[in-house]
Amino acid sequence: MTEQRSLSALKQWLQSQIVGQTHLVDRLLIALLADGHLLVEGAPGLAKTKAIKTLSDGIEGDFHRIQFTPDLLPSDVTGTDIYRPENGTFEFQAGPIFHNLVLADEINRAPAKVQSALLEAMAERQISVGRHTYPLPPLFLVMATQNPIEQEGTYPLPEAQLDRFLMHVRVDYPNAEAERKILHLTRNEAAHAAVDTPTPVSQEALFAMRAEALDLHMAEAVENYIVNLTLASRNPGAYSDKMANWIEFGVSPRGTISLDRCARAHAWLNGRDFVSPDDVQAVLPDVFRHRLLLSFEAEASGINSDRVIEEMLLKVPVA
Numbered sequence: 001m002t003e004q005r006s007l008s009a010l011k012q013w014l015q016s017q018i019v020g021q022t023h024l025v026d027r028l029l030i031a032l033l034a035d036g037h038l039l040v041e042g043a044p045g046l047a048k049t050k051a052i053k054t055l056s057d058g059i060e061g062d063f064h065r066i067q068f069t070p071d072l073l074p075s076d077v078t079g080t081d082i083y084r085p086e087n088g089t090f091e092f093q094a095g096p097i098f099h100n101l102v103l104a105d106e107i108n109r110a111p112a113k114v115q116s117a118l119l120e121a122m123a124e125r126q127i128s129v130g131r132h133t134y135p136l137p138p139l140f141l142v143m144a145t146q147n148p149i150e151q152e153g154t155y156p157l158p159e160a161q162l163d164r165f166l167m168h169v170r171v172d173y174p175n176a177e178a179e180r181k182i183l184h185l186t187r188n189e190a191a192h193a194a195v196d197t198p199t200p201v202s203q204e205a206l207f208a209m210r211a212e213a214l215d216l217h218m219a220e221a222v223e224n225y226i227v228n229l230t231l232a233s234r235n236p237g238a239y240s241d242k243m244a245n246w247i248e249f250g251v252s253p254r255g256t257i258s259l260d261r262c263a264r265a266h267a268w269l270n271g272r273d274f275v276s277p278d279d280v281q282a283v284l285p286d287v288f289r290h291r292l293l294l295s296f297e298a299e300a301s302g303i304n305s306d307r308v309i310e311e312m313l314l315k316v317p318v319a
Contacts, residue, residue: 003209004271006201010058011269013198018051019181020174026269027169027286028055028143032206033213033265036166036258037122037142039107039157039290043149046171052103052143060202061100061139068110074117078127079134092129097121100137100203104144108154115157118142119164139203159249159293166258167283168290213268218260218275225277225318226263229284230256232316233292239315246308249293259287277318285309 007029014025024040028051031038040048049065056063066077079095096102097118104118121127122142126135144165162168174182233250236243262283267275289305298308 003205003212004268006199006205007209007269009198010201013058013196014051014054017054017185018047019185020178021047021051021171024048024051024169024171027167028052029269030262030265030283031141031143031166032059033210033268034166034258034261035210036261037144037164039144039146039162039165039168040171041146041148041168042171043173044147046173048143048145048171049103049105052101056101057197058200059100059206060200061137063101063103064096064099065103065105066096067105068107068114070109070111072110072114074113075129077114077117078121078129081130090130092132092134094134095127097127098134098136100139100141102140102142104142106147107144108146108156111155115155115161118144119161123164139206159291162290163252163254165290167262167286169286170289209268213261213264216264216267216273216275218264221318222263222275222277222280223260225316226256226259226280228316229259229280229288229312232312233288240311243308243311243315246294246298246303246311247292248295251288251291255288255291259284262287281313284313288312 011025011029014028015022018025024047027038032055042048053063053065066072075095077095077097079093079098081090082093083089084091107115107118117127121136125140126133128134230251230253232239232243233247233255236247236250259280263275263279266283267279270279272279285306288309292305292308294303294305294308
């Protein structure tokens, strides 16, 4: 229970610093517990960068931000071999990917080669340069961002690469009360007011939390519910004529695994020692949103993935 108290304190502190983005903070912690990566979509100025930067202050880990641009090269992310003329050898110089928390800002602004280099590192937890392979840190989380407003000059991520992300989170504008709190917070920061930072959570504690989340009890009925949700995306006609018209391709096995890990992390974060269907339903939109490929008919009718997931939750029985 000591680990839960420390993470609960971290969560409260993050919410005091990242005002109006409770959902994003919650999903960041779930990704940390589930050992996965986040794709965050939202307009500029919604504290996406601040969220992961502040998280790095609250845990025992370092942070690096990579601004993705059309002229970025894969070696700018992974690193490269540097020739040393004094001894006639090549020496590997690690790139910014070799950090615990990495922000890939506006990932859709970089061309396919750069995106592939990052996503390979995310999937394999290693990078290869020349004849050598270099492992990434055991604690490694990537948060990639996309701007949904400005799409000119961007390179949309292919569906197969989107599947590498544990969750796809959408963030929206804060309400009026949160906006006022943001004003007060930024005024205090501008005045260099002291900020109480909790004791950073150690990496050993984080790994222990992950093990505890994996050991949570999951009833067979809940496990079947996870599998049935995946099967409903692949064979939607068995559940709903609407879904059959809306879904072109369903969720891969990676989606099933991600749903299990995220539901476990959600239950653990909420202080339970078992996983319930409510935990599965809470994380389902973020886990399935980027993994459903919709039909032309759905897109022409203005149906998005979230609407399809709503229908899925209505039609797939819990038990």
